[in-house]
Amino acid sequence: HQLPPAKQAVLDQIASGFKLSQTKLHEITQRFLEEYALGLSAYNHPLAMIPTYVTGVPDGSETGTFLALDLGGTNLRVCEIQLHGDKTFTLRQQKYKVSEALKTGEASALFDYLADSVDHFLTEISDSQISNEEALSLGLTFSFPVEQSAIDKGILLTWTKGFAARNAVGKDVVGLLQDAFDRKHLHVKCVALVNDTVGAMLSRAYASGDCMLGAIFGTGTNGAFAVKVEELTKLGNDPAVAKGGLMILNTEWGAFNNSRSVLPSTPFDQKVDRESINPTFQAFEKFISGLYLGEITRNLLLSLVDSVPSLLFSGLSTPTLNSHYGFDTAYMSAIENAKTAQEVKQVLVENLGFKLEAISDDDAAIVRWACETVATRGAYLSGCAVAATMIQTGHAQLGGGSGPEEKILKVGVDGSLAEHYPGFQDRVRQAIRLIVGEEVESRVEIAMAKDGSGVGAALCALQALKQA
Numbered sequence: 001h002q003l004p005p006a007k008q009a010v011l012d013q014i015a016s017g018f019k020l021s022q023t024k025l026h027e028i029t030q031r032f033l034e035e036y037a038l039g040l041s042a043y044n045h046p047l048a049m050i051p052t053y054v055t056g057v058p059d060g061s062e063t064g065t066f067l068a069l070d071l072g073g074t075n076l077r078v079c080e081i082q083l084h085g086d087k088t089f090t091l092r093q094q095k096y097k098v099s100e101a102l103k104t105g106e107a108s109a110l111f112d113y114l115a116d117s118v119d120h121f122l123t124e125i126s127d128s129q130i131s132n133e134e135a136l137s138l139g140l141t142f143s144f145p146v147e148q149s150a151i152d153k154g155i156l157l158t159w160t161k162g163f164a165a166r167n168a169v170g171k172d173v174v175g176l177l178q179d180a181f182d183r184k185h186l187h188v189k190c191v192a193l194v195n196d197t198v199g200a201m202l203s204r205a206y207a208s209g210d211c212m213l214g215a216i217f218g219t220g221t222n223g224a225f226a227v228k229v230e231e232l233t234k235l236g237n238d239p240a241v242a243k244g245g246l247m248i249l250n251t252e253w254g255a256f257n258n259s260r261s262v263l264p265s266t267p268f269d270q271k272v273d274r275e276s277i278n279p280t281f282q283a284f285e286k287f288i289s290g291l292y293l294g295e296i297t298r299n300l301l302l303s304l305v306d307s308v309p310s311l312l313f314s315g316l317s318t319p320t321l322n323s324h325y326g327f328d329t330a331y332m333s334a335i336e337n338a339k340t341a342q343e344v345k346q347v348l349v350e351n352l353g354f355k356l357e358a359i360s361d362d363d364a365a366i367v368r369w370a371c372e373t374v375a376t377r378g379a380y381l382s383g384c385a386v387a388a389t390m391i392q393t394g395h396a397q398l399g400g401g402s403g404p405e406e407k408i409l410k411v412g413v414d415g416s417l418a419e420h421y422p423g424f425q426d427r428v429r430q431a432i433r434l435i436v437g438e439e440v441e442s443r444v445e446i447a448m449a450k451d452g453s454g455v456g457a458a459l460c461a462l463q464a465l466k467q468a
């Protein structure tokens with residue numbers, strides 16, 4: 001669809017603010033490496049690079065039956081995972097509702113409820129034989145900020161996502177859960193505390209034999225990868241250092257470049273940040289993840305509606321398009337998936353309350369362009385994070401050239417954006433190619449990490465038993 005030159009000129013001007021040249025991609029990746037280095041050497045840097053005390057990566061030969069408990073998503077989930085030792089597994093699960101009263105009451109009541117849910121699962125759902133001698137091992141996926149000091153120990157720093165249970169902040173969450181199991185005389189032992197990104201890495205490693213990076217591109221974004229413990233100099237004389245080997249790090253890369261010195265902020269991004277619940281924090285995440293892409297696009301669309309003369313929807317908006325976070329990233333997916341202008345219009349009619357006759361073909365083309373512009377920049381920035389990790393782990397060089405070996409570089413991803421956004425992976429790969437060259441990019445394998453919070457937690461529990 002050909003737009004009138006005057007409109008096209010305005011869009012080109014805006015697009016130039018979103019475009020990431022090869023030089024800019026290199027600059028961002030270089031900064032990523034610098035922040036990685038800072039986070040490895042000391043605490044309290046923007047990139048937390050949290051040591052997980054997980055010191056092994058599965059290869060698919062692991063066997064056993066484990067329980068997993070997943071708290072922090074929409075529901076509480078209890079799973080039983082059987083690892084078959086041939087890269088496959090069977091998973092049985094049950095979801096449980098967590099009431100507002102439990103989320104905001106006494107922590108002991110919340111943790112009692114977690115134990116009751118596991119008890120219900122074991123009696124009604126599971127087909128495990130509960131033996132009297134050996135306790136069942138459980139991995140806890142706990143998606144809240146935690147300061148971990150062992151594979152089975154971590155202090156809750158603060159609640160997020162609507163949770164506010166009293167007397168939990170500052171305490172070891174594994175201890176709180178184990179006390180609840182013990183109060184109910186459940187023969188279950190929580191042996192591992194698992195971050196969902198680490199779970200993604202472990203689950204992909206199990207399914208494919210190896211994994212260089214686990215990454216989440218969903219509501220938020222984060223990554224985990226393994227380093228040699230001697231590179232983790234901030235651990236000082238922690239006993240883990242003497243043991244040597246590898247340790248998986250939870251990078252918390254959503255906070256990359258909170259200073260915004262290198263991130264390509266536009267006025268639309270500044271507005272998203274200013275009006276967010278955490279201004280100046282999670283800067284990188286705000287360019288990339290599902291929570292924000294729709295909101296950036298909404299700001300961009302409204303600026304076109306409001307320009308004089310108006311460039312979009314004849315200067316009209318709708319209550320949904322006017323409301324904060326009213327334009328879900330899933331609509332962007334649907335719009336980029338549309339084959340015709342008619343289909344784009346349909347998405348706008350169904351989700352944003354526009355009348356069909358109020359949307360011109362120019363409008364449909366402009367909305368599609370806006371989605372593509374914002375999503376492509378996000379995917380390119382995601383590519384910087386992946387490429388920086390490849391360089392950090394010695395598998396690639398900034399600017400190109402082969403790594404030391406001809407290995408397949410496996411990346412396990414999870415989250416709706418990675419799974420559903422059209423062209424997400426292609427765009428990530430384009431950026432990787434521009435940063436580390438074609439040869440290395442051709443050896444990157446990006447695949448979904450299946451059920452990181454279930455299987456990943458089981459694998460972490462197994463790893464904990466091995467390490468004990």
Ligand code: ADP
Pocket residue numbers: 073217218219220289290291292328329330333414415416417420421
């Ligand atoms: P979480 O990260 O919270 O575990 P998801 O991975 O499902 O959950 O991510 C949810 C985010 O993904 C939301 O911000 C939502 O806007 C976005 N999203 C949901 N469906 C799609 C889709 N089809 N395409 C792109 N983004 C989507």
